[in-house]
Amino acid sequence: MIVVMRRGAPEAQRLAVEERVRGAGLLPHPIVGTERSVVAVVGDERVVEPEYFEVLAGVEKVLRVLAPYKLASREGRPEKSAVEVAGVPVGAEAVVLMAGPCTVEDRSQLIETAHAVKEAGARLLRGGAFKPRTNPYSFQGLAEEGLALLAEAREATGLAVVTEVLSEHDVDLVAKYADMLQIGTRNMQNFLLLRAVGAQKKPVLLKRGMSASLDEWLLAAEYILSCGNERVVLCERGIRTFEDHVRNTLPLVSVPALRERTHLPVVVDPSHGTGHASLVPAASLAAVAVGADGLLVEVAPDPASAVTDGAQTLSLRQFAELAASLRPVAAAVARSI
């Protein structure tokens, strides 16, 4: 950390900063400049927050030098991690397709979708049993009945299952049925839930909060990692900006930017990342080209009658076409589907 003193701050204030640095077990290194002084902090600054120094008299601002996370960082683990989900490695050479309905509605919808996406090349089946809904009057999901249908679809197809868990008290229930637990965008900073999925063994798909910085996202991953669960996959799903022609702005450059910061695999959700089925194919091609380790795509037999997110859901045929079109792009960047 670098503690920047105000212009003209008396020496006593700088000395007080140095004392507090030492008090935190770190080494202060003062530099007296022409316009102002700064105190460089030598040691593992992650033991303190910047505000620990900001509150002192005469301090103008505090600049971080190190990233605030450790286990998620690439510094301690330079090689990329591959996370295994029921035998499917996410983060290895193959780009993993994860597909299925937004909401699990009934057996026939789910089983038909599962067979179709498997045939098209998907390795994971996605589907929501517990649904976070902005509107209290909307359908909230089939709950355990939905989980059981997902497990049944796994039996029928061999696909691994990823589904969202909304509360720390449902973690055991969901983990009983699913192969991978999804943390949704609204729960990225639900720290109790992060701890709960960190304390069990199934891999976790951690979606980016819709206004989270990369640091905040990686700190959320750090919660899970620090509880002992090493199998975390990040999922970029778009951020909230002023753009109004899409449901979210999909910042695909976060994929290589994450690669520079973390060893964790990164997948992309082009469905929420655009909000429009017509834009999903182009967004998916770009996600593979930019280096994503997987795609999470909403697919259903009849999007027009889906109870949720129909506007961004691909039909079975559209998904098969998309999967076919992704193969040459994956090959062009030395990956496979």
Add this chain to the structure above:
Amino acid sequence: MIVVMRRGAPEAQRLAVEERVRGAGLLPHPIVGTERSVVAVVGDERVVEPEYFEVLAGVEKVLRVLAPYKLASREGRPEKSAVEVAGVPVGAEAVVLMAGPCTVEDRSQLIETAHAVKEAGARLLRGGAFKPRTNPYSFQGLAEEGLALLAEAREATGLAVVTEVLSEHDVDLVAKYADMLQIGTRNMQNFLLLRAVGAQKKPVLLKRGMSASLDEWLLAAEYILSCGNERVVLCERGIRTFEDHVRNTLPLVSVPALRERTHLPVVVDPSHGTGHASLVPAASLAAVAVGADGLLVEVAPDPASAVTDGAQTLSLRQFAELAASLRPVAAAVARSI
């Protein structure tokens, strides 16, 4: 709702839209324009989501006409609500000061603060026992011990107590000690938690999600209201934007904008809304002038040694000066402190 058809969409597609409108128990009203047709939907459109029509062939977009919430809306209840918190009405003529430390740290810190803010004019004591922390290595709060200290401070001072609840499973525990339950910005769309505080009787302080629109915020309130708890107070605490000189951008105009949409009271948090103690006084004066029903301010005996949020915390003396300076502004807009 207004369903806008694509240019050149065949009549059959428009008729399919009309049929689906009727299927939802609503009345379609087609208008054939020079460039394209639209279908106006007559009836209570809140029974369906726009995507219900967006997914149909030939539909370009769907425009909402009505607000998606009902109980929170001013339409059904034009007069402003006052929410009583242990005898203190929030939303009445008096602007209610809510003050206290970010985190409850120990008895002496809390009791000293409680006496001081009461003397300065506060009616509610705030303080965190369960702390949502971005960094897993940071202090997470005293939990029930903190709640007990808050109750003790209430005994000592007569101040009502507001504190945050992080999980639906802690609601009973927190409600046992507190007079008002706070839902934090990261939990504004934690729908299980919203339902849980909606199903109990204590009033709720609902902070705005840091990237929530007014509609999403009022739908979150609607969750609580629709579970039977009518006592909801909204708290504007700033939003995430590109501005980097403040912790959050504080959009004070949301106070009168909410007034046009809802009967619920609105308070402002100038501490998180700025992130810097030096900016809190001006932000507080502006909040009162813009029409806020209360202020939620972080105050501690020694901000420089606060374990959390010290940089935005006022000292006891600064808070007393602020409270004094607020009185003439409140009077100038026909309110009191």
Add this chain to the structure above:
Amino acid sequence: MIVVMRRGAPEAQRLAVEERVRGAGLLPHPIVGTERSVVAVVGDERVVEPEYFEVLAGVEKVLRVLAPYKLASREGRPEKSAVEVAGVPVGAEAVVLMAGPCTVEDRSQLIETAHAVKEAGARLLRGGAFKPRTNPYSFQGLAEEGLALLAEAREATGLAVVTEVLSEHDVDLVAKYADMLQIGTRNMQNFLLLRAVGAQKKPVLLKRGMSASLDEWLLAAEYILSCGNERVVLCERGIRTFEDHVRNTLPLVSVPALRERTHLPVVVDPSHGTGHASLVPAASLAAVAVGADGLLVEVAPDPASAVTDGAQTLSLRQFAELAASLRPVAAAVARSI
């Protein structure tokens, strides 16, 4: 347009709206709903702004049905346009590489770069002679001397030249030397400049304003088109958001989203779109995969000593490697480089 009346607005107010609609030469179509009435406006609504109705008593809001631009719209011209720049078609099958230094610094820098990017596959040479600089104390460009060097580089290599024009009064000067005039992000709504480049014959590269919506961007293009210049190419260069790990957030989905709205070609600037040379290759691969008609890339012999934008500038070797890596991706989406 759809004019939504307030709940309980008296009939007289609705009739006043209808009268104003007729006064604008359009046809009002009132629909009386259960909660409120709306007036649909039939005819070419682009002759009036929504505020023309919003100001009337009893009006709650006005919703646009049609896009506000015409010449830029795909509706009137469904097939994609190809814009010719000195014999190079932008918007045809081949993805056009435009490369060169941020700022033209001297002859040897420019000529060396021009030869190298040509060899790597570029068809256009970019380079700034007039530089918009945020800081008044920064270098502002070589002006006409820089233009002359660009023309000299064209003679030497056969590359077409694109360069920025900052003022309507420099349009003739820049057009004398350049093959394509660039409008920078800060000037996207400099309407005098838009008219000036619209009134001359050279093609125009119109960068997106850093906080412009697609509609505003296409209206800026409409300015140029409506002055008689049909040769406009759009350039996505990133938008300003809360993200702080990149110079701008690059919303690549705007490429297919524009394709649905306009016939104009779209190129992508991965240099400003990321701000970091290490992220430019992945962003470029994604841009080609998402459907861009070209790339605008900053390249210089020695980025470390470039006077501007060195951090986002590729070296000659890096650009050659990038161009090679783009070819298979272009082929995978049925394009070429």
Add this chain to the structure above:
Amino acid sequence: MIVVMRRGAPEAQRLAVEERVRGAGLLPHPIVGTERSVVAVVGDERVVEPEYFEVLAGVEKVLRVLAPYKLASREGRPEKSAVEVAGVPVGAEAVVLMAGPCTVEDRSQLIETAHAVKEAGARLLRGGAFKPRTNPYSFQGLAEEGLALLAEAREATGLAVVTEVLSEHDVDLVAKYADMLQIGTRNMQNFLLLRAVGAQKKPVLLKRGMSASLDEWLLAAEYILSCGNERVVLCERGIRTFEDHVRNTLPLVSVPALRERTHLPVVVDPSHGTGHASLVPAASLAAVAVGADGLLVEVAPDPASAVTDGAQTLSLRQFAELAASLRPVAAAVARSI
């Protein structure tokens, strides 16, 4: 500046940074840390941009210590400036009301408005003669005829006149008629225009760019100041965010935040800052409470027939009521109107 080296960067890279620091006439101060080294730069870092060091091998990032502007900074000039506009001091004890129509339409509209706003307490008359319009098909202003009407209104009322200038080539023309030149939000980084208004003697009202940071805004002011014109007044008019219930998000905390950084006066535009006449009064009260030195308000005799911005324009009576309601708030913060 603080140059942060990558973890494990060899010493030779750090030495290259130090050499470049010395080459810029500054003093390097290396600090070897446990995880990485940093090089503090001692001296006036404003002579170089951060990227000057970022491009070197082994550099991870560069952190600014000093603000990049000088003349606008409060450091060199701690006391607040008052800018005189035709005898009216902006930035002194009195809060200055600037009011008038968005667009000058005709003599009777303008003269009636001028008399009314003067009577209500305004000291400056605002009105647009040159209008920047997003849509090329919209009315673009009366140009010199409008300027002459503004001058005539000044003769009739004694109000000083502020009006926008769109191009560096109109500066002399506008300065001939106006008392203060306004730079609009779209031109905040039109550096040729900034230089032109900096090279003449009339005071300048510099609106914030709709996505400008405070640093960028103050650097734009620095352009004007560095050309010799000391009379610059800043105008906060709102920023672009995800909020969709207002035309812009009005971040009123920028007023005290600017006060900490600059000696220049700051006024607020509640009309563009909200976009809705119903929200203008509350926003104005808050602006005065937060410490604004003036308000820029759109007022017209008949907002419903204004050719531009009618939805955010107050009627003459509404403005008189607003002015009356502002007086007690101004008094409450030790100001007057």
